[in-house]
Amino acid sequence: MNNTPNPNRNTGGTQRPAQPQVNRNAQTADRPAGAQRPAGAQRPAGAQRPAQQAKRPVQPQGKAPNGKKGGKKNKDLVLAVLALILVVALAITILVCCIKAIVDTVNKNNNTPGTTITTTGTTGTTAATDPVYPTPAPGAWNEGFVTLSKPNTAIHEGDIILVNGDHAYTFPSSLQLVEMLNKSYGWSTVYVLGNGMTYPDGTQKPVELSRRVVADLTAMLADMKAANSTLTDTRRLMILSGYRTLEKQQELYENETVEGLTAKPGHSEHHTGLTFDIRISVKDKPEIEYLNDTEQAWITENCAKYGFILRYTDDNKDITGILNEDWHFRYVGKAHASYMAENDLCLEEYVDMLRKNHHYGLQEPLNYKVGETEYTIYYFPASVENDTTNIYVPSSNYEVSGNNVDGFIVTITK
Numbered sequence: 001m002n003n004t005p006n007p008n009r010n011t012g013g014t015q016r017p018a019q020p021q022v023n024r025n026a027q028t029a030d031r032p033a034g035a036q037r038p039a040g041a042q043r044p045a046g047a048q049r050p051a052q053q054a055k056r057p058v059q060p061q062g063k064a065p066n067g068k069k070g071g072k073k074n075k076d077l078v079l080a081v082l083a084l085i086l087v088v089a090l091a092i093t094i095l096v097c098c099i100k101a102i103v104d105t106v107n108k109n110n111n112t113p114g115t116t117i118t119t120t121g122t123t124g125t126t127a128a129t130d131p132v133y134p135t136p137a138p139g140a141w142n143e144g145f146v147t148l149s150k151p152n153t154a155i156h157e158g159d160i161i162l163v164n165g166d167h168a169y170t171f172p173s174s175l176q177l178v179e180m181l182n183k184s185y186g187w188s189t190v191y192v193l194g195n196g197m198t199y200p201d202g203t204q205k206p207v208e209l210s211r212r213v214v215a216d217l218t219a220m221l222a223d224m225k226a227a228n229s230t231l232t233d234t235r236r237l238m239i240l241s242g243y244r245t246l247e248k249q250q251e252l253y254e255n256e257t258v259e260g261l262t263a264k265p266g267h268s269e270h271h272t273g274l275t276f277d278i279r280i281s282v283k284d285k286p287e288i289e290y291l292n293d294t295e296q297a298w299i300t301e302n303c304a305k306y307g308f309i310l311r312y313t314d315d316n317k318d319i320t321g322i323l324n325e326d327w328h329f330r331y332v333g334k335a336h337a338s339y340m341a342e343n344d345l346c347l348e349e350y351v352d353m354l355r356k357n358h359h360y361g362l363q364e365p366l367n368y369k370v371g372e373t374e375y376t377i378y379y380f381p382a383s384v385e386n387d388t389t390n391i392y393v394p395s396s397n398y399e400v401s402g403n404n405v406d407g408f409i410v411t412i413t414k
């Protein structure tokens with residue numbers, strides 16, 4: 001009955017572990033600017049200490065007037081020492097800057113200069129803190145970026161949320177995000193709708209889907225019909241299932257006879273309204289059919305162009321925890337769907353890959369082209385210190401989605 005026990009390798013590698021690692025690396029690499037904890041730092045640390053020590057003698061500078069009474073010799077001596085200290089401090093600063101520049105050049109992956117570690121209280125416990133991102137520099141890929149404040153709860157919303165056995169869906173307070181795909185249930189020229197859900201009076205409910213997917217889904221079904229002569233006015237595509245309530249999933253889960261085919265209630269992608277199941281309905285035949293091989297091949301090969309992915313396959317069942325489902329498609333948007341299809345990644349692997357390889361401020365973003373459209377994609381972790389996250393974004397032409405795990409994914413369209 002349960003689909004969780006599967007050894008989801010995504011779970012282990014995907015979530016928490018990646019972030020702290022990245023941050024810690026950054027903290028070590030970026031030490032010079034912070035100069036807070038010489039213990040962990042390398043060359044810069046040794047160089048900075050004298051700089052700090054140098055500050056102490058500077059304090060007497062304010063007391064100098066008192067020492068004035070001591071005579072000119074003392075004054076000259078103090079001035080000489082101060083001058084010497086200043087020269088040494090300056091030399092050290094220059095040296096540190098040079099070393100840092102060299103280190104930065106060598107470690108192109110770690111280009112955030114301002115990451116800090118803070119220690120809380122006097123107990124010496126080191127708390128994980130947010131990376132401190134530098135203001136985007138002129139000429140950098142992120143020049144002109146501004147911060148967008150998002151509540152951390154928003155990591156549960158968006159096109160790229162990962163919903164699986166380990167990551168439950170967080171239902172929004174209002175279901176306005178989900179709307180009817182077609183309020184007139186029945187035969188249309190292209191497809192029919194039905195999801196087995198009924199109104200309290202027993203009448204069939206039409207399929208509901210997120211507004212996000214309707215236009216792309218409608219276009220895909222029309223193109224699919226045009227490309228497959230087997231699809232006729234009496235053999236039509238059927239959107240069998242779209243949005244599902246928690247109660248509906250509970251019912252399906254309890255009645256499921258095949259282990260690993262139906263997600264646990266609260267963990268189904270169908271809760272998101274971004275997912276649909278597709279089958280074939282033949283006029284005057286009560287049985288619902290599966291797509292035939294050529295129809296299946298067409299939608300599998302072309303769905304990414306419309307922003308959809310075939311979510312569960314034999315190849316990824318050990319990762320997703322769900323058995324092969326040829327009929328289950330999930331909307332993630334065109335850029336992400338195309339990248340996943342081209343690189344043979346399932347959603348778990350993709351979310352993991354963005355976190356590990358395209359962490360804003362620490363690594364280069366993912367630049368990806370679909371047709372004539374260029375996309376820049378990166379991961380931005382949710383704040384661990386605050387309830388809101390200040391995400392660096394351009395001034396326009398971007399979208400932010402949560403990953404439903406630990407952060408956000410920004411997609412810029414050029």
Ligand SMILES: [Zn+2]
Nearest residue numbers: 270276277328
């Ligand atoms: Zn499904």
